[in-house]
Amino acid sequence: MHKLNFWCRVPEGGTRRVFRQAKAGLMAVLAGVVFGEAAEVKGTARAVEAPDPVKALVAQLALDKYQATIKALTQFGDRREGTERNRAAVDWIEAQLRSYGYATERIKYDYFPTDPRRPSGPVVRPGVAEGGGKIRGQRTRLGVNTDPLKQPDEKLRALNKPGSVPGAREEVFCTKVGTTHPEEMYIIAAHLDGIGWGEAANDDGSGTALVMEIARILGAPGVQSERTIRFCLWNNEETGLQGARAYVDQRATGQGREVPAGSGKYPEPRWLGMIQHDMLLFDHGMPRPDGTMSPEQRPEADVNVEFQSTAKMADGAMKLAWFFQAANEKYATDYPVTVGPHMTNTDSTPFMDLVPAISLRENERGMHIGAGWDPQWHQPTDVYAAYSEKDFLLGLNAAQTTLSAIALLAGVSVE
Numbered sequence: 001m002h003k004l005n006f007w008c009r010v011p012e013g014g015t016r017r018v019f020r021q022a023k024a025g026l027m028a029v030l031a032g033v034v035f036g037e038a039a040e041v042k043g044t045a046r047a048v049e050a051p052d053p054v055k056a057l058v059a060q061l062a063l064d065k066y067q068a069t070i071k072a073l074t075q076f077g078d079r080r081e082g083t084e085r086n087r088a089a090v091d092w093i094e095a096q097l098r099s100y101g102y103a104t105e106r107i108k109y110d111y112f113p114t115d116p117r118r119p120s121g122p123v124v125r126p127g128v129a130e131g132g133g134k135i136r137g138q139r140t141r142l143g144v145n146t147d148p149l150k151q152p153d154e155k156l157r158a159l160n161k162p163g164s165v166p167g168a169r170e171e172v173f174c175t176k177v178g179t180t181h182p183e184e185m186y187i188i189a190a191h192l193d194g195i196g197w198g199e200a201a202n203d204d205g206s207g208t209a210l211v212m213e214i215a216r217i218l219g220a221p222g223v224q225s226e227r228t229i230r231f232c233l234w235n236n237e238e239t240g241l242q243g244a245r246a247y248v249d250q251r252a253t254g255q256g257r258e259v260p261a262g263s264g265k266y267p268e269p270r271w272l273g274m275i276q277h278d279m280l281l282f283d284h285g286m287p288r289p290d291g292t293m294s295p296e297q298r299p300e301a302d303v304n305v306e307f308q309s310t311a312k313m314a315d316g317a318m319k320l321a322w323f324f325q326a327a328n329e330k331y332a333t334d335y336p337v338t339v340g341p342h343m344t345n346t347d348s349t350p351f352m353d354l355v356p357a358i359s360l361r362e363n364e365r366g367m368h369i370g371a372g373w374d375p376q377w378h379q380p381t382d383v384y385a386a387y388s389e390k391d392f393l394l395g396l397n398a399a400q401t402t403l404s405a406i407a408l409l410a411g412v413s414v415e
């Protein structure tokens with residue numbers, strides 16, 4: 001409105017016409033992005049009025065549904081890997097994905113805590129935050145809670161009591177096969193396992209529910225995607241990313257192969273991008289000097305999209321991150337995206353030298369979460385009841401960001 005007034009005040013009809021032409025041109029470009037080349041020259045007027053299918057898809061993401069999915073995940077306690085409650089969570093997630101219309105698959109691998117640890121990010125140097133960058137300002141103590149008595153809820157304490165048993169592990173994924181490019185794929189992911197004697201509501205129920213909700217919306221009848229989209233719920237993130245590594249180890253070399261030849265089927269389409277979601281709810285700012293936190297979300301709350309500047313695919317990952325920022329600006333309802341170069345310590349790490357990989361989070365992993373900006377992290381307090389409606393809304397905006405960006409990148413259309 002403000003801009004329009006500015007243009008209209010110019011005392012020469014010519015400028016008004018230029019504005020109208022510029023606006024129509026912009027709409028045509030945006031429509032072209034959304035609809036692909038087919039919509040190119042159908043006439044400007046029609047392009048202006050055409051409904052935006054991405055906007056319609058994003059509008060299907062509902063706060064109450066997102067919250068309900070996180071709440072449902074908390075019935076399995078902390079979902080610690082190597083336990084019955086973790087296997088029950090995998091089964092439950094699989095049943096949900098099937099109810100959305102997908103065939104599901106599983107990755108199987110073994111995990112022994114004595115396995116040699118592999119780095120979960122770039123090498124940490126003294127004075128540098130994990131993933132790179134510098135921690136500034138107030139920090140608090142960190143760590144994983146191992147004391148059951150710190151969980152005041154007796155029922156939850158009992159649920160979380162059985163310890164992890166070394167051995168066989170499984171994780172589940174489902175796939176929306178591309179119509180015109182089934183051989184190319186985006187991976188949307190989060191980790192289902194948690195730790196710390198809570199409910200793993202934020203870490204990483206918030207990401208798991210986000211992936212499930214996007215799968216549900218894109219799985220609806222009449223929704224088509226030109227390129228393949230895969231939804232992965234990793235296990236063993238908390239023990240060192242073994243679930244995501246198992247996927248990379250087992251499937252990276254099979255990328256883009258048609259099996260059997262001539263079938264048009266690609267068990268492992270060529271990876272175009274990997275998008276990880278890990279902790280999306282809590283952005284209350286820096287700890288106070290006494291170590292306490294603001295009970296309120298900070299007014300500057302944002303979704304942090306990180307790539308890793310030391311990765312072999314850093315250039316592509318950076319472009320992917322900025323694409324997500326632009327999609328957020330156009331389609332997310334409440335919170336902006338901030339892009340940063342220090343992605344680390346999550347399941348996108350094993351992918352980052354092979355494919356452009358990014359992570360979405362409530363804060364930067366190294367400089368913020370690594371300085372204690374999330375007091376629930378790996379603690380008994382990471383329970384559903386710890387988060388406000390505004391906190392859940394931040395997670396929903398991350399979902400809006402990923403859904404809109406992927407719809408544009410993969411070429412999603414709605415009949």
Ligand SMILES: [Zn+2]
Binds near residue numbers: 279
């Ligand atoms: Zn996590």
